[in-house]
Amino acid sequence: MDLTLRVWRQRGPLDEGGFETYQAAGVSGDMSFLELLDVVNEQLVTEGREPIAFDHDCREGICGSCGLMIDGRAHGPRASTATCQLHMREFSDGDTIVVEPWRAAAFPIIRDLVVDRTPFDRIIEAGGYISAPTGSAPEANLIPVPKGTSDTAMDAAACIGCAACVAACPNSAAHLFTAAKVVHLNLLPQGQPERWRRVERMVETMEEYFGSCTSHGECEKACPKDISLDNIAVMNRDYLQAKIRNR
Amino acid sequence: MPLLDAKTPDGPIEDRWDDRKFSMKLVNPANKRRFTVIVVGTGLAGASAAASLGELGYRVKAFTYHDSARRAHSIAAQGGINAAKNYRNDGDSVFRLFYDTVKGGDYRSRESNVYRLAQLSLNIIDQCTAQGVPFAREYGGLLANRSFGGAQVSRTFYARGQTGQQLLLGAYQALMRQVHLGTVDLYCHTEMLDVVVEDGRAAGIVTRDLTTGEIASHAGHAVVLATGGYSNVFYLSTNAMKSNVTAAWRAHRRGALFANPCYTQIHPTCIPASDEFQSKLTLMSESLRNDGRIWVPARPGDGRAPDEIPEGERDYYLERRYPAFGNLVPRDVASRAAKREVDGMKGVGPLRNGVYLDLADAADRLGEDTVRERYGNLFDMYERITGENPYRAPMRIYPAVHYTMGGLWVDYDLMTTIPGLYALGEANFSDHGANRLGASALMQGLADGYFIVPYTLGDYLAPQLGETPRPADDPVFRDAEERAASETRRYLSIGGTRSVDWFHRELGKIMWEHCGMERNAGGLREAISDIAALKQEFDADLRVPGDADSLNQSLEKAGRVEDFFGLARLMCLDALRREESCGGHFRIEHQTEDGEARRDDERFAFVAAWGWADDGAPAMHREDLHFEYARPTQRSYK
Numbered sequence: 029m030d031l032t033l034r035v036w037r038q039r040g041p042l043d044e045g046g047f048e049t050y051q052a053a054g055v056s057g058d059m060s061f062l063e064l065l066d067v068v069n070e071q072l073v074t075e076g077r078e079p080i081a082f083d084h085d086c087r088e089g090i091c092g093s094c095g096l097m098i099d100g101r102a103h104g105p106r107a108s109t110a111t112c113q114l115h116m117r118e119f120s121d122g123d124t125i126v127v128e129p130w131r132a133a134a135f136p137i138i139r140d141l142v143v144d145r146t147p148f149d150r151i152i153e154a155g156g157y158i159s160a161p162t163g164s165a166p167e168a169n170l171i172p173v174p175k176g177t178s179d180t181a182m183d184a185a186a187c188i189g190c191a192a193c194v195a196a197c198p199n200s201a202a203h204l205f206t207a208a209k210v211v212h213l214n215l216l217p218q219g220q221p222e223r224w225r226r227v228e229r230m231v232e233t234m235e236e237y238f239g240s241c242t243s244h245g246e247c248e249k250a251c252p253k254d255i256s257l258d259n260i261a262v263m264n265r266d267y268l269q270a271k272i273r274n275r
Numbered sequence: 276m277p278l279l280d281a282k283t284p285d286g287p288i289e290d291r292w293d294d295r296k297f298s299m300k301l302v303n304p305a306n307k308r309r310f311t312v313i314v315v316g317t318g319l320a321g322a323s324a325a326a327s328l329g330e331l332g333y334r335v336k337a338f339t340y341h342d343s344a345r346r347a348h349s350i351a352a353q354g355g356i357n358a359a360k361n362y363r364n365d366g367d368s369v370f371r372l373f374y375d376t377v378k379g380g381d382y383r384s385r386e387s388n389v390y391r392l393a394q395l396s397l398n399i400i401d402q403c404t405a406q407g408v409p410f411a412r413e414y415g416g417l418l419a420n421r422s423f424g425g426a427q428v429s430r431t432f433y434a435r436g437q438t439g440q441q442l443l444l445g446a447y448q449a450l451m452r453q454v455h456l457g458t459v460d461l462y463c464h465t466e467m468l469d470v471v472v473e474d475g476r477a478a479g480i481v482t483r484d485l486t487t488g489e490i491a492s493h494a495g496h497a498v499v500l501a502t503g504g505y506s507n508v509f510y511l512s513t514n515a516m517k518s519n520v521t522a523a524w525r526a527h528r529r530g531a532l533f534a535n536p537c538y539t540q541i542h543p544t545c546i547p548a549s550d551e552f553q554s555k556l557t558l559m560s561e562s563l564r565n566d567g568r569i570w571v572p573a574r575p576g577d578g579r580a581p582d583e584i585p586e587g588e589r590d591y592y593l594e595r596r597y598p599a600f601g602n603l604v605p606r607d608v609a610s611r612a613a614k615r616e617v618d619g620m621k622g623v624g625p626l627r628n629g630v631y632l633d634l635a636d637a638a639d640r641l642g643e644d645t646v647r648e649r650y651g652n653l654f655d656m657y658e659r660i661t662g663e664n665p666y667r668a669p670m671r672i673y674p675a676v677h678y679t680m681g682g683l684w685v686d687y688d689l690m691t692t693i694p695g696l697y698a699l700g701e702a703n704f705s706d707h708g709a710n711r712l713g714a715s716a717l718m719q720g721l722a723d724g725y726f727i728v729p730y731t732l733g734d735y736l737a738p739q740l741g742e743t744p745r746p747a748d749d750p751v752f753r754d755a756e757e758r759a760a761s762e763t764r765r766y767l768s769i770g771g772t773r774s775v776d777w778f779h780r781e782l783g784k785i786m787w788e789h790c791g792m793e794r795n796a797g798g799l800r801e802a803i804s805d806i807a808a809l810k811q812e813f814d815a816d817l818r819v820p821g822d823a824d825s826l827n828q829s830l831e832k833a834g835r836v837e838d839f840f841g842l843a844r845l846m847c848l849d850a851l852r853r854e855e856s857c858g859g860h861f862r863i864e865h866q867t868e869d870g871e872a873r874r875d876d877e878r879f880a881f882v883a884a885w886g887w888a889d890d891g892a893p894a895m896h897r898e899d900l901h902f903e904y905a906r907p908t909q910r911s912y913k
């Protein structure tokens with residue numbers, strides 16, 4: 029199929045930026061979206077122009093590096109799918125596809141489609157861990173964890189930190205990301221000693237960078253790993269309790 | 276030929292690690308903060324090392340080219356991690372895990388290291404569980420296990436199909452805790468370009484900030500490389516796109532020996548390439564082979580759809596050739612067998628580049644629901660990538676490069692041949708011999724990072740108390756920075772016509788053709804000359820657009836691909852020198868009458884550790900291997 033791409037190009041954080049149009053001819057449906065960008069880039073380099081910068085690594089939906097706004101949707105048209113797993117068979121001959129970076133005040137654009145997502149690391153740093161210095165761990169089976177608890181913790185822990193939730197949110201809130209980690213750790217018996225401190229610090233760090241949640245639910249729809257909105261409710265509940273306890 | 280001393284302790288194998296720990300010098304807690312340790316890489320090995328060293332009180336500087344420590348290639352590991360817990364009461368033990376690993380490595384690994392690895396496997400599971408890694412559990416709340424990669428005991432711990440992700444996030448979170456406490460300075464989006472060696476020991480590194488292009492130096496008392504494997508020398512592999520050999524290779528150029536570069540693991544169950552634009556290959560869990568049957572049409576060139584080929588005209592070639600193990604033969608055997616079928620014009624799919632993996636019998640036997648429950652997520656992944664529905668037609672698979680057993684040579688303490696320079700995880704060559712067993716790379720990376728280097732580093736540092744390392748503005752660093760900067764300028768100034776990716780793809784083709792699943796002397800010689808010719812073209816015709824002072828992904832890749840050229844040559848030389856077949860290294864000239872690998876313990880029970888040579892003949896050093904506990908036998912899967 030033949031496609032037209034309108035791609036956001038921006039040289040650096042302070043640059044204005046704007047769309048440029050590229051033609052891609054003879055695109056096969058078996059190509060992934062990122063392979064399409066590879067082909068466009070190859071063409072650009074051959075013409076002596078600068079290729080489009082975009083982030084990616086695993087190309088199998090697990091590292092969370094990739095992330096593009098495709099026709100206004102985070103990670104494009106297919107549900108539960110990261111950009112790198114999106115294949116061109118989702119598109120039709122003659123389509124014009126608009127490709128933009130994540131847009132959020134907390135994520136300055138580094139170049140073209142690459143943004144700076146370090147605020148996510150700051151949130152984890154604030155408390156997204158269980159303090160268990162190397163060597164201090166008890167025998168693993170000493171603390172049984174009910175299978176249901178462990179499974180729910182795993183559901184939340186599946187977050188890949190891609191930031192599609194922030195990009196999809198009209199308020200640029202990071203509640204889904206933060207809640208996924210809070211719930212993963214706060215559910216487990218090992219996570220109890222730091223439970224209240226953790227949620228308080230993480231939520232407050234999140235608020236330094238990101239907008240507030242007004243329950244649009246766009247984050248859940250955009251999430252390539254189906255992280256549930258329920259996590260946000262649990263986080264909010266824990267946060268309130270923490271405020272009462274830690275007062 | 277110079278011999279290498281691995282500094283392995285003597286005595287009964289089960290006491291060696293304890294003895295070594297006891298003989299080590301210690302740094303007292305108050306003095307640890309006087310030492311700066313540089314850790315390059317924040318995958319499983321690097322993040323666990325940096326976090327543990329920070330907890331001990333060292334001043335750690337950690338580096339990754341990723342935008343966050345959470346994104347390392349380790350995140351993609353699916354299947355699981357081994358540990359000799361014997362929770363299933365099925366006869367597992369430290370000795371059995373040790374024995375299986377040495378045997379699986381085809382008797383080309385160091386017994387003492389492997390034994391220690393099996394011992395530490397127990398601590399790893401405890402550590403990760405305490406961090407909150409959500410391993411799968413039984414209804415009683417205790418940890419679940421599965422059997423993996425043909426092992427006869429169930430010793431694999433897993434977190435759905437995302438074990439690597441959960442283990443890495445555990446290590447990453449421990450690391451971020453140290454960042455918060457101020458013991459670790461973390462430099463993301465920063466690539467190491469050189470190791471600085473002065474007065475015969477590692478003094479620091481030179482880096483490039485990938486966002487701003489700034490080249491800078493970092494001095495330390497020791498440098499730890501945990502920079503992953505080099506499968507991407509083949510261009511197409513299951514590794515993450517950015518994985519590369521640069522850190523290890525530049526250390527090699529400064530004098531660190533590179534061991535067993537030719538040992539490459541090819542994984543049999545990957546999705547075949549669909550076209551020439553294919554950028555990477557996706558692994559499908561090996562567990563599919565537990566229930567799936569592998570076949571091709573019996574007649575070469577048969578173009579019929581799979582459901583039109585009657586039972587009698589199908590060749591279940593693994594079951595036919597290996598009646599005892601059938602579809603569960605080890606990875607290398609299954610891979611070569613698939614290649615033989617495809618080369619014999621029996622390949623299937625639009626490009627005729629795969630074999631069928633069929634779960635129809637399993638669905639009849641177990642019911643479609645059970646199959647869906649066991650493999651549903653893999654089927655979804657397959658469907659997403661190929662657009663084909665595996666519930667209706669058999670899947671197509673083909674082998675792909677997956678893991679590299681070779682790497683920087685290290686002694687028992689994980690120190691390279693450069694004093695003060697350590698290598699951990701897939702970047703070293705240590706524990707897997709000529710072939711790695713499933714679910715043991717995660718184990719090795721975490722053993723190295725959590726439990727080995729935190730001890731052995733102290734032994735090296737203790738005598739240096741009070742010594743200040745050369746500062747980062749010393750002329751030796753300035754010179755190294757200038758060399759790195761001039762390399763970048765050179766790439767930008769060639770001004771040729773071809774992209775870095777083009778060269779990478781061409782190099783990959785040469786390697787896959789001649790140094791892939793099967794190798795022979797003639798092909799390897801041809802590869803060495805083809806590599807040299809392509810390298811000349813690279814130097815003359817490369818085009819890297821843009822500048823050096825901002826994010827420039829072509830420029831980053833140019834350096835990595837240049838290093839792959841050097842590595843590719845060394846891999847071929849090593850494969851040529853090793854005139855036997857063992858593990859992931861199959862020399863066509865060295866096979867039995869029925870086409871199985873023929874190992875030569877008389878002549879080749881050694882580690883080949885290569886010195887650096889620009890284009891001349893590099894010197895090979897050897898470390899002889901001795902087997903006192905796991906006596907070599909020939910593998911047989913008939």
Ligand SMILES: Cc1cc2nc3c(=O)[nH]c(=O)nc-3n(C[C@H](O)[C@H](O)[C@H](O)COP(=O)(O)OP(=O)(O)OC[C@H]3O[C@@H](n4cnc5c(N)ncnc54)[C@H](O)[C@@H]3O)c2cc1C
Nearest residue numbers: 316317318319320349354355467503700701714715716717
């Ligand atoms: C698809 C797949 C599935 C797998 N499944 C399993 C499994 O089920 N079980 C198992 O045991 N093993 C598995 N493996 C193997 C295992 O995942 C890897 O061997 C292991 O994770 C490697 O960890 P590492 O820490 O050594 O390196 P990596 O995770 O590759 O980390 C390398 C780090 O070094 C950094 N780095 C590299 N070079 C530089 C540089 N020059 N400057 C700065 N930073 C640098 C990177 O940014 C990264 O942080 C699998 C591998 C693949 C490809």
Ligand code: FES
Nearest residue numbers: 085087092094112
């Ligand atoms: S590239 Fe890793 S999730 Fe897309």
